[in-house]
Amino acid sequence: MKISSKGRYAVEIMVELAKSGQELVSVASLSARQNIPPKYLEQIINKLVKANKVASVRGAGGGYRLTKKPKDYSIAEILLVTGDMPDLAPCLSSDATCPKKAECNSIGCWETLNALIYNYLSKLTLQNLVDKSY
Amino acid sequence: MKISSKGRYAVEIMVELAKSGQELVSVASLSARQNIPPKYLEQIINKLVKANKVASVRGAGGGYRLTKKPKDYSIAEILLVTGDMPDLAPCLSSDATCPKKAECNSIGCWETLNALIYNYLSKLTLQNLVDKSY
């Protein structure tokens, strides 16, 4: 079990934008800076645009920039956009109805761990990553 | 990102054995109790046997039982045996040498989260799960 490349890339991209302030940054530039395949990066950043985490400017000279201050983004909200927020116990979320929930010996453990992870990632901000204060 | 079935099954099996005390429990019985495909369960429990987490008795009337007291097993050690211990930043473990480690914006975050998870799972014991005290 590891963090997906997509999720990690999303965070890397956001920190790169945070470092760039209000300057517009292109896919090509981000791709070069972080060694992420450009077309893959495009897909990822597009999700962030649609979720209003990032503003985009089309056409020549265009690019991307943040819509908020780095301190106002949590890492959790970024990972949620790309669908890469850890969820150790999908058996209880949403639709899933485990037929043996009553006999389950471990569910509480995953719930607690989930909460721990969520708590950490929802308090950690982009600014923290810029500052390398984890 | 979720916990694998294999890892979860391993924990479920261990708790089931913990609940059974010194009694020998067969694959068939564990399979029925926890709704785990028997041949899959066999593979998983075999790893636990090889790692000396579980004792086995072959032949008719055989089965499995724990080698230690439930309070002396951490959940982490069980997940390590089956290879399902979360490792969010495989890019730093062992062999992996990321060519862009210097430019990495997120590594510290994954390291910290890893430590958090490890800390929780290495302190949580089988006995805790039996007692449902997470």
Next chain:
DNA sequence: TTAAATCATACTATTTTAGTAGGAATTGAA
């Protein structure tokens, strides 16, 4: 008009996960 850029969507190769399958070896009991 052109070049630089984002937007949209479909496709694909690789890896991981979650099993399935078959049989050999061991042992208690009839």
Next chain:
DNA sequence: TTCAATTCCTACTAAAATAGTATGATTTAA
């Protein structure tokens, strides 16, 4: 001694998830 219950061993496979690749349309500054 034979049989049935059981673990041990290893190979195989189907399905899903991951990590991209590919193509082209649209937008816009110069």
